[in-house]
Amino acid sequence: MEPAKTARALARVPLPVTHAAYRVQQATLHYPLRALQGVLRRLARQGGEADTAHIAQAQARYVALLKQEIDNVEAGHYGAELLFQLPMADYARGLPRLLSEMPALFKRYRAGDWRSLPEGVELSRYPAYYRRTFHWQRDGYLSRRSAELYDLGVELVFTGSGDVMRRQVIPPIAQALAGPCRGPACKILDVACGTGRTLLQLARTFPEHDLYGLDLSPYYLQVAREVLAEAPNVSLVAENAEAMPFRDQHFDVVTSTFLFHELPRAARRAVLREMFRVLRPGGTVVIEDSVQRSDAPELAFFLGRFPEELHEPFYADYLQDDLQTVMREVGFEVEGEAPAFMAKVVTGRRPSAET
Ligand SMILES: C[S@@+](CC[C@H](N)C(=O)[O-])C[C@H]1O[C@@H](n2cnc3c(N)ncnc32)[C@H](O)[C@@H]1O
Incomplete structure (x- = not known):
């Protein structure tokens, strides 16, 4: 639905119903994407599973984010229609395409191959730090294909909270x-x-x-x-x-x-x-x-595994800068x-x- 129509429809719905619908939407994304992440990590043979204490600490921050979102809407910082604007149909269509990238992505991850960038791109136009396959994604930031899959990839990594x-x-x-x-x-x-x-x-x-x-x-x-x-x-x-x-x-x-x-x-x-x-x-x-x-010392486990699993070579330095x-x-x-x-x-x- 167009945002203006969503806004008009939401104006007729009591706030608690809007909030409940929002929580259902996020749960529908969060739990399946978390399960999918687990499967992909096992297929990639990425070690270091989070234990229940780590997961509970991250989960508490996730729940706080959703509460903050509702507080923001109630405070009038943005309209409730923004809570329902994810292009779900596009993402559902894009998922098979994203998953079809995984075997090659795992291969780059295991080989530590961050240099395979598309031919025909004039690499000298970009700084050296940029010329890499960030997130192990095909082509780094240097192709239309990568751009088309990026947003869904972010939602997968952050279980629907990007x-x-x-x-x-x-x-x-x-x-x-x-x-x-x-x-x-x-x-x-x-x-x-x-x-x-x-x-x-x-x-x-x-x-x-x-x-x-x-x-x-x-x-x-x-x-x-x-x-x-x-x-x-x-x-x-x-x-x-x-x-x-x-x-x-x-x-x-x-x-x-x-x-x-x-x-x-x-x-x-x-x-x-x-x-x-x-x-x-x-x-x-x-x-x-x-x-x-x-x-967030309680997130140390997740912050520690992020840079290697997602090829983020400057992340460790960022963490302390x-x-x-x-x-x-x-x-x-x-x-x-x-x-x-x-x-x-x-x-x-x-x-x-x-x-
Ligand atoms: C992790 S993405 C974040 C993109 C977006 N802001 C978002 O919220 O999804 C990082 C972005 O930074 C861009 N980028 C990296 N280095 C840059 C630079 N030196 N100048 C401009 N953009 C840069 C990349 O092309 C990429 O789009």
């Missing part, structure tokens, strides 16, 4: 947009927007503002253009976030979901410096990424941090008066 986690950037952005912006519409930039899932939800929540997405992969942006076809207020550009093609102080809000754990230390800083540069004084930065080691500290290093004032299951959302501000 978009739920992404939505957690909306409350601090809504709060920022309650204040004045530079122009008649506020300008919001999503750095490393990938296939546009975060932008889609921002576009539905803030149709009156101007949204921009930047990503290094032209293939992921092709899919983002389709995902965002109904959102006239979004512009996309294929560029490196370490050198963004935007004027100084151009944006009122800059955000990013799940980028920083994929960058080496120097690039992490370079991107944050760029985010600072393009944000206006007084503007808000909202970064979501994996929890780090000191945030405290995001808040790096944000302060480049000049941001950090205003808050909130957990979001396996992730966290850090909010900051570019100081209004700079010396």
Whole structure:
């Protein structure tokens, strides 16, 4: 159903019924995807099964995320229709295709082969750290096929909570947009927007503002253009976030979901410096990424096995490179941090008066 129709239908339904329907939807995703993950891990011969204590600790954070989601809707940060916007039919159609990738993916994993990238791509256009099969996925970020399977892959890894986690950037952005912006519409930039899932939800929540997405992969942006076809207020550009093609102080809000754990230390800083540069004084930065080691010692088991199983070579370093500290290093004032299951959302501000 179209989002506007879903919103009208939900307006006629009592809130507890909406919440119950949402919980049923998430359970319908969570338990089968968790079981499928278990099967795939055994087929891949990935060791280190989680024990019941580990699972219970992760589960508690998952339950807290769903509660947060309902609180966000009740607080009016976003509409209940966002809770029901996953393209389920597309994902159901995509699942056989994703599963057909698994034998080759397991082979890359076992051989440690992170170099097999598609022929015909001009690799010199991309930084060395990017030229790899992230997540062991075929072609890394460098093909249309990879882009088409990416969102479903994320939902498989996070048992149906990928978009739920992404939505957690909306409350601090809504709060920022309650204040004045530079122009008649506020300008919001999503750095490393990938296939546009975060932008889609921002576009539905803030149709009156101007949204921009930047990503290094032209293939992921092709899919983002389709995902965002109904959102006239979004512009996309294929560029490196370490050198963004935007004027100084151009944006009122800059955000990013799940980028920083994929960058080496120097690039992490370079991107944050760029985010600072393009944000206006007084503007808000909202970064979501994996929890780090000191945030969630109870998740240490899952954080430890993630980088090898999903080819994330910079993740171990990210875990100990405290995001808040790096944000302060480049000049941001950090205003808050909130957990979001396996992730966290850090909010900051570019100081209004700079010396
Ligand atoms: C894990 S994905 C996250 C994508 C999206 N934000 C999401 O929530 O799904 C990381 C994204 O970062 C992009 N990326 C990595 N390094 C980049 C860089 N230096 N500049 C711009 N984009 C980059 C990749 O192309 C990919 O789309």
